Amino acid sequence: MDQAESLRQLMSQGRGGGVRVIAVTSGKGGVGKTNVTSNLATLAAQQGKRVLVVDGDLGLANVEIILGLTPRYHLGHLLDGTAELEQVLAHGPEGVRILPGGSGVRSLTVLDDSQKMRFMSALDTIEDQFDLVLIDTGAGIGDNVLFFVGGAQEAVLVVTPEPTSLTDAYAAVKVLSLEGGVEHFNVLVNPAPSEQAAREIYEKLCNVTRRFLKARVKLLGYIPRDENLQRAVLMQKPVVQAFPQTPVSRALKVIADKLLSEHPPASSVGGLKFLWNRLLRETPEAAAAPQAF
Ligand SMILES: Nc1ncnc2c1ncn2[C@@H]1O[C@H](COP(=O)(O)OP(=O)(O)OP(=O)(O)O)[C@@H](O)[C@H]1O
Numbered sequence: 001m002d003q004a005e006s007l008r009q010l011m012s013q014g015r016g017g018g019v020r021v022i023a024v025t026s027g028k029g030g031v032g033k034t035n036v037t038s039n040l041a042t043l044a045a046q047q048g049k050r051v052l053v054v055d056g057d058l059g060l061a062n063v064e065i066i067l068g069l070t071p072r073y074h075l076g077h078l079l080d081g082t083a084e085l086e087q088v089l090a091h092g093p094e095g096v097r098i099l100p101g102g103s104g105v106r107s108l109t110v111l112d113d114s115q116k117m118r119f120m121s122a123l124d125t126i127e128d129q130f131d132l133v134l135i136d137t138g139a140g141i142g143d144n145v146l147f148f149v150g151g152a153q154e155a156v157l158v159v160t161p162e163p164t165s166l167t168d169a170y171a172a173v174k175v176l177s178l179e180g181g182v183e184h185f186n187v188l189v190n191p192a193p194s195e196q197a198a199r200e201i202y203e204k205l206c207n208v209t210r211r212f213l214k215a216r217v218k219l220l221g222y223i224p225r226d227e228n229l230q231r232a233v234l235m236q237k238p239v240v241q242a243f244p245q246t247p248v249s250r251a252l253k254v255i256a257d258k259l260l261s262e263h264p265p266a267s268s269v270g271g272l273k274f275l276w277n278r279l280l281r282e283t284p285e286a287a288a289a290p291q292a293f
């Protein structure tokens with residue numbers, strides 16, 4: 001049996017699980033994904049949720065830098081058997097656990113099938129220990145992004161109000177839905193001065209996705225430009241902890257409350273292996289939808 005076949009079999013043994021898996025992604029880079037992930041994780045933990053953050057931007061130590069952590073182990077150690085999962089999971093704010101992505105580790109920048117299989121097997125053993133798994137991804141539509149976002153039931157798509165960001169966001173929705181099987185996208189506009197401004201950006205994206213794609217795209221919210229975010233990054237703390245009474249933190253709280261009060265989409269039932277299983281399905285229509293902007 002080859003590795004791809006073993007992977008397929010492993011993933012088809014999905015079982016029920018209550019964990020909600022949300023990937024944070026974007027078409028364009030540098031739009032706030034890692035900050036959104038880290039702060040939503042912190043807020044969810046403050047609400048009593050057991051939260052795991054997976055740093056899926058492999059090879060770059062995004063999450064640990066923003067949270068001021070210096071973890072001893074990373075995903076690479078887990079995959080090559082040097083460390084057990086419990087050793088690899090770092091301790092972040094409010095009890096959040098973090099699976100570090102391995103800064104500067106080139107072998108992780110494109111995971112092969114056996115690495116993906118080991119990653120999923122490891123996650124499967126801890127599925128019951130968490131209520132929420134947030135995955136910070138790299139920008140764009142690379143193989144690792146497809147793997148991580150495809151394994152989540154839902155994606156938070158961070159969009160910046162620039163034409164290139166919208167074009168890239170559409171490209172991401174297209175590839176992630178057609179090739180990754182992701183059906184639900186929660187759009188987060190960052191930065192935006194108001195709900196109205198965010199809605200205008202969202203409508204532009206929605207007009208095109210509605211015409212060409214089956215994926216459902218909803219407006220989750222917006223974050224204003226606020227220099228307190230940069231100040232918190234320099235302090236290596238989540239802004240919602242460092243400066244809770246600021247515009248950016250208040251906006252993140254509204255977003256967290258909205259996201260966490262929603263029922264996860266029906267497709268979430270089945271456990272992590274089941275979710276990743278969708279990735280291996282053939283998607284012949286993947287090339288069909290046009291580029292639209
Ligand atoms: N609402 C905002 N107000 C002020 N600054 C912001 C805001 N959003 C993002 N930034 C700035 O953008 C920087 C990049 O954010 P972040 O690292 O979270 O982006 P990213 O999407 O994860 O980037 P990458 O694609 O490189 O992983 C922040 O450190 C901050 O300086």
Ligand SMILES: [Mg+2]
Pocket residue numbers: 033034035057062136137
């Ligand atoms: Mg990042």
